[in-house]
Amino acid sequence: MNGAIIGYGTIAAGHVIGYRQTEGIDVTAVVDPTPARAQAARSTGLRAYATYEEMVDNENPDFIDICTPPNSHACYIELGLRDGLHVLCEKPVLMPYEGRYDRLLGQIAASNKVFYPCHNYKFAPILATMQQVVRSPGFGDVLSARFRTLRQGHAVGVADWNPHWRRDPLIAGGGILRDHGPHSVYLATHLTGRTPLAVSCLSGAMRHDGHTGTEDTAMLMIRCDDDVQIELDVTWSAGYRNSYYSITGTGGTVAVENDDVRYSLDGRLHRTTLPSNFDDPQHSDWFAAMFTDFLTKTRHPEQAAPLLADSLTTSLVIDGAYASAADNGRWVELTPAQDLLIGAAR
Structure with missing residues (x-):
């Protein structure tokens, strides 16, 4: 199976390494203006095109992998589905269009191709x-979860384009909530198995x-089913x-901090060290495992349905967090x- 990457920045370069470590799948082309x-x-052996249209006129991909900034995700998702391609998309996977998701959800529901979120933190070995x-x-x-992501500044993009696009609301759709926020949310729901019901958020600009x-x-603060509460801090x-x-x-605890794992089970304490690769922006080994999973989903598309619900839940939590922060942290x-997905499938 061959594909094309849309947008060739730092993350896309990591994707390329991941594809080349994964049997049965590869990318042969890139779209970047x-x-x-x-x-x-081209220096890595890929064919490059300035536009999506030019690429599809010259290539015959099975899928596209969207690695562009958030404001263009929906456009490329629609183009890929229109052309009968499987679609992978970097976070934030779904962005609201005029405050809604129904248009894009309807297109995904009408397609017989796999729509796959690049939720790569799920594939970190640690x-x-x-x-x-x-x-x-x-x-x-x-019972509860607590995640903290501390960084010394936003990730700077390639110098050839707009290196600070993550701080431009018209491009990024927000700040750290749209950037690191999705990783924290989808990882929390994945690891705890809980469904978010309400969110409270406080946010601001502290770095000056x-x-x-x-x-x-x-x-x-996220309230989930079974009275589970999740706390997420990102900065x-x-x-x-x-x-x-x-x-x-109820019977144990587990904590990961950088490369350290500490947990308690059956009254015994355990500690180990694993390379986390949290500080490697390309995450190529994570991507290799993720692309293997994507390949499996294309062969068993019925397994992909929960991934769309995961993507949508993540976006709804972030949307709710912005609404809460705009109103002094009120619960939203x-x-x-599933209600939105059912409506989109009708």
Whole structure:
């Protein structure tokens, strides 16, 4: 199976490495309007085109992999589905169009192709270890979760385009809530198995770095089914990098901090160290595992349905967080993703 990457930045370069480590799937072409980025793609053996239309006129891909900034995701998703292609998309996967998702959800529902979110943190080996602990019989029922993502600034894009696009609300659709927020949300629901029901959020700009159009810090509280509460903190204003994830159950606890894993099961404490690769922006080994999963989903498309609900839930939580932050942290009830998906399928 061959595909084309849309947008050749840092993440896309990591995707290429991941594809080349994955048997049965590869990318052969890139779409990028920036001459320098097109040349960078050609230097790795990829054919480069300035537009999507030019690419499909010359290539016959089975899928597209969207690695562009958020404001163009919907456009490329629609084009890929229109042309009968499987579609992968980097986060934030779904962005509201005029505050709604029905148009894009309807197009996805009408397609017989796989729509796949690039939720790559699910494939980090250290977090897979965390999931194994949570699913152990002795861990019991999940009671709460706490995730913190500390960064010393926003990730800077390639110099050949707009290196600070993550701080431009017209391109990014927000600040850190749209950037790191989705990773925290989908990972929390994935690891805990809980469904968000309401969210409260406080956000602001604390770094004073001249990028005042978007938030660089956010604190979220998410109420889930079975009275489980999830706390998420994300910031670009920290003085050091740190990635921390902890989950508490009725019979155990587990915490991951950078490369350290600590957990308690059956009254015994355990500690181990694993390379997390949290600080590697290309995550090529994570992507290789993710693309293997994508390939499986194309062969068993019935397995892909939960992924769309996961993507939509993630976006609805972020939308609710923005609404809450705009109203001093009030609790915002969340529309169940399944309700929107049922409506889109009619």
